[in-house]
Amino acid sequence: MTESSDKSSLAGKRLLLIRPQRQEDQLLSVLENTGADVTHIPVISIEPVVENHQIKTQILELDNFHKAIFVSGNAAELAIEWIDKYWPMLPVGVEYFAVGERTAALLKEADMDALHPSGRQNSEALLKLEQLQQLENQRVIIFRGVGGREILAETLIERGARVEYCELYQRVIDSQQLALAQQQESDCLVAHSGELIQAMGQAEDTLFADTAVVVPSERVAVIAAGLGYRRVISAENALPESMLAAVHRAFDSGI
Numbered sequence: 001m002t003e004s005s006d007k008s009s010l011a012g013k014r015l016l017l018i019r020p021q022r023q024e025d026q027l028l029s030v031l032e033n034t035g036a037d038v039t040h041i042p043v044i045s046i047e048p049v050v051e052n053h054q055i056k057t058q059i060l061e062l063d064n065f066h067k068a069i070f071v072s073g074n075a076a077e078l079a080i081e082w083i084d085k086y087w088p089m090l091p092v093g094v095e096y097f098a099v100g101e102r103t104a105a106l107l108k109e110a111d112m113d114a115l116h117p118s119g120r121q122n123s124e125a126l127l128k129l130e131q132l133q134q135l136e137n138q139r140v141i142i143f144r145g146v147g148g149r150e151i152l153a154e155t156l157i158e159r160g161a162r163v164e165y166c167e168l169y170q171r172v173i174d175s176q177q178l179a180l181a182q183q184q185e186s187d188c189l190v191a192h193s194g195e196l197i198q199a200m201g202q203a204e205d206t207l208f209a210d211t212a213v214v215v216p217s218e219r220v221a222v223i224a225a226g227l228g229y230r231r232v233i234s235a236e237n238a239l240p241e242s243m244l245a246a247v248h249r250a251f252d253s254g255i
Contacts, residue, residue, distance in 0.1 A: 009248060011035035016186040018043045018196050020171075020231050022073075026102070027075050027192065027240040031247070041181040046074050046145070047170045058141060058166045059083060063091030066138040067131075067161075069152065070114065071099045071123070075143040078168040083110075086113050100127050101239060106160040120236040122217055123152040136160035145169045148162045165207035182206040192238060194220045212250035213244060 003138035013036045017028060021042045025209065029037045048054060059082045062068070070076040083090070096114035098104035100121035117125035126132070140161045142153060145168065153163045176194035182205060189208045191197040197220060203209035213229045215221050224232045240253040 009034075009251065012037060013192060013251060014080065014101075014186040015039070015188050015247065016041065016181065018181050018188045018200065019192040020044050020046045020074075020188075022162050027190075030155055030240040032191070033053075034244070035112045039174070039184060039186065041173045041177050041184065043174060043178045043181050044171050044196060047173055048078055049168055049170065049171055051160060055082060055166060055168065058087070058123065058164065059086050062087065062094060062141070064139060064140045065094055065164075067095045067135075069088070069097045069099070069126070069140065069142045070103050070107060071144040071152070072141065073100075073103050073106055074145065074169055076103045079110075079143040079166070080106070080110045095131065097126060097129070097132070099123060100237070119237065120217065122219070126186070127152065127155050131251045132156065133159065140164070141166055143168060145171055147171075154209050171195060186211065188247055190247065191215050191220070191224070192243070193230065197224045197227065197229070201227070203230070214250055216243060216252060 007148045008200045015031055015036045015038045017031060017038060017040045019042060028038065029039055062083065064142060066108045072078060072168055090111060096112045098107055098114040098116040101116055104114040105200045106114040115129055115131060117129065119125060135156060138161050142163060153165065156163050160191065178199060182200060185207060185248055189211055193216065197215060200206055209228055212229055212231045212233060213224055214233050214235060215224055216235050218234050221234040233246045235242040
């Protein structure tokens with residue numbers, strides 16, 4: 001789809017993006033470049049864990065792990081800061097993995113070549129990689145935020161791995177921003193994760209029960225439907241181009 005067709009088909013449409021603020025937000029830029037009227041209200045903020053003895057210990061022992069998995073761009077960015085602080089040169093013998101393409105790109109910039117799934121960008125797709133099938137007696141560290149899905153660690157443990165979490169940040173709901181987003185008039189809500197659509201709450205408490213809601217996966221679509229959102233469109237994955245394509249489908253199909 002060309003840039004000109006993007007602008008002609010979405011020009012004047014009101015889009016609401018609710019994900020956390022980022023220094024460089026490719027999805028926000030892609031949406032704004034369509035000519036749509038984009039409002040960005042970050043209903044969740046990311047707060048790094050600044051001082052933590054356990055994190056420091058895990059980073060210092062990074063060379064004792066066989067595999068390191070980064071579940072998000074936030075996890076990658078913060079882990080890189082910690083690793084740079086204690087490892088002037090990267091440890092030898094660690095295999096790096098990223099749940100998504102953007103996360104892998106961030107790691108690449110720090111000289112960490114990370115394997116990642118193509119197509120769907122989620123834990124289930126990552127777990128299909130050949131390098132994560134036979135893990136007897138291997139130590140795996142998962143860099144993530146506090147809490148979150150457990151399927152990744154549970155499956156790796158079933159395959160024989162010894163798994164540790166390194167939790168680098170917390171997600172905090174901003175009640176004022178949330179209230180603003182819930183009552184924002186828009187033609188399409190773009191929710192980049194299950195946590196974001198859950199933060200919005202029951203559809204009846206918002207103006208979006210009958211509005212198109214674009215989410216990054218079928219899993220998140222199920223969450224949204226369970227909250228009462230009736231017009232849910234699932235993207236192929238969480239990449240900006242895929243999310244944009246789903247926004248186009250929301251208007252082209254009239255779902």
